Amino acid sequence: MTREFKLYRKQLHFKFKAGTSRGYYTTRDCYFLTIEENGEIKGIGECSPLPGLSAEFSDKKSFEAKLEAFTARANFDKNFNLSVLKNESSILFAFESALLHEDRKSFLLFNNAFTKGTTPININGLIWMGDYETMRKRIIAKIHDGFKCIKVKIGAIDFAKEIDLLKLIRSEFAEKDLTLRVDANGAFSPDEALTKLNELAKYDIHSIEQPIKAGQYDSLCQICKESPIPVALDEELIGINDSRKKEKLLEQIKPSFIVLKPTLHGGLKSTIEWIKLAQSYEIGYWITSALESSIGLNVIAQFTGSLNLSNHQGLGTGRLFDDNLDFPALKLNGEQMTFDSSALDKVNLKEFLS
Structure with a gap:
């Protein structure tokens, strides 16, 4: 054999x-x-x-x-x-x-309440960048689909237009009814970041991911200390694979949250290490996919189910592609992702890989 x-x-x-x-x-x-x-x-x-x-x-x-x-x-x-x-x-x-x-010997990789079909994973509704009208329609559609947590990518269109979008959301949905996250993907300069964060704070923002580009430790430390919005680190964690360096980063910058992507942050074992360190420093976290196909998303979703998290995760990227692998075991109903192990035998790998 x-x-x-x-x-x-x-x-x-x-x-x-x-x-x-x-x-x-x-x-x-x-x-x-x-x-x-x-x-x-x-x-x-x-x-x-x-x-x-x-x-x-x-x-x-x-x-x-x-x-x-x-x-x-x-x-x-x-x-x-x-x-x-x-x-x-x-x-x-x-x-x-x-x-x-x-x-x-199966696509059933983890044994937990999620994979047993008893406990769903709540996910955030991701709003990709586009022009103002496109983003407005996407936001309305996500809310109508039942999402209670929306993540809006910002930093590409005019900042005033982005503020208008957030103002639109908050004009209809209060913080108690809708959690609002933003992701800057490092778009702000260190000099302007706090000014923009103070403006964003008017709209009851849950957190902002990576306000400035990674690697600017002194500026990021100041921003995390003074920001009126809790800061979540994402890109900042990439390439940090040594345990001591991970701990030093969290200890030095002191973010409110870290956003973990196994594809970018060292795989599953490394992600667990990040989680344990975050817990030791009382830093919150959530798990996010990184534009994987259904194959990668299946692993990340099942892994996330083992963590028993109550906050919203970033796992809604499975429907982004026209030609993704059909994976009926992962189901999405509004903001709830569920798992149906009985549908695993319907996955046709050979056809997808051919």
């Missing part, structure tokens, strides 16, 4: 131009690592780094070469250990996922 790791590449297409302050996404390059025996898939994991964000990704050609090299090494080196992937976040997540799938 021959067991081997294999790679598959697939490009997914967004249903719309997905805008952030860093630009727009129209396609998504995904890589899938399988464990196969005699042509039968025994395990699968997704490796989908985000160009411009993932620390292990410099350019497509060199990344693919690195991914192929690690895959080949896993096949010929009997002592291959995942520790060598410590700084290869998305690749490590793919290996962790594939090995977990192989071990469980």
Whole structure:
């Protein structure tokens, strides 16, 4: 019986131009690592780094070469250990996922109340950037769909227009009825950040993700200390894979929250380490997908279900693509994500990977 790791590449297409302050996404390059025996898939994991964000990704050609090299090494080196992937976040997540799938012999990876179908995961409604009218319609649609927590990406259109959008939301929905998060993706300059945060604070904002670009520690420390809105770190955590450096970052910056993405933040094991450190410093957290296909989202959702979190998670990206893998076990009804294990046998991997 021959067991081997294999790679598959697939490009997914967004249903719309997905805008952030860093630009727009129209396609998504995904890589899938399988464990196969005699042509039968025994395990699968997704490796989908985000160009411009993932620390292990410099350019497509060199990344693919690195991914192929690690895959080949896993096949010929009997002592291959995942520790060598410590700084290869998305690749490590793919290996962790594939090995977990192989071990469980099923897409049912975690045993918890979510995967048993008894406890749903509440997710936030994500509002991608666009022109004012497009964003207004998206916000109204999410609220009408039953979302009690909305996350609005800001920093790409005129700030006054973004304020108008938040004013529109708060004119109809009070803080007790709707939680409002914003994500700047590092769009503010350090000099203007506090001024803008004071303006945003008028609209009862729950939190702001990454107000300034990562790596500006002194400025970020000041902002976290003086901001009238709780600050959540996201991009700031990327590439920080050493335990002591993680602790130093949280101790020094003292954010209110951290936003964890296994694909970007070192895989599942590293995410658990971030969580334990955050808890020790009384820092809140939630889990977010990073534009993975259904394969990666399944792992992240089931993992999140094991954490017994009551706040809203960022797992609503599964419907972004025209050509995503049909994964009927994950269901979305308004803001509630549920899991139906009886639908796992309907997943057609071979057709998706072909």
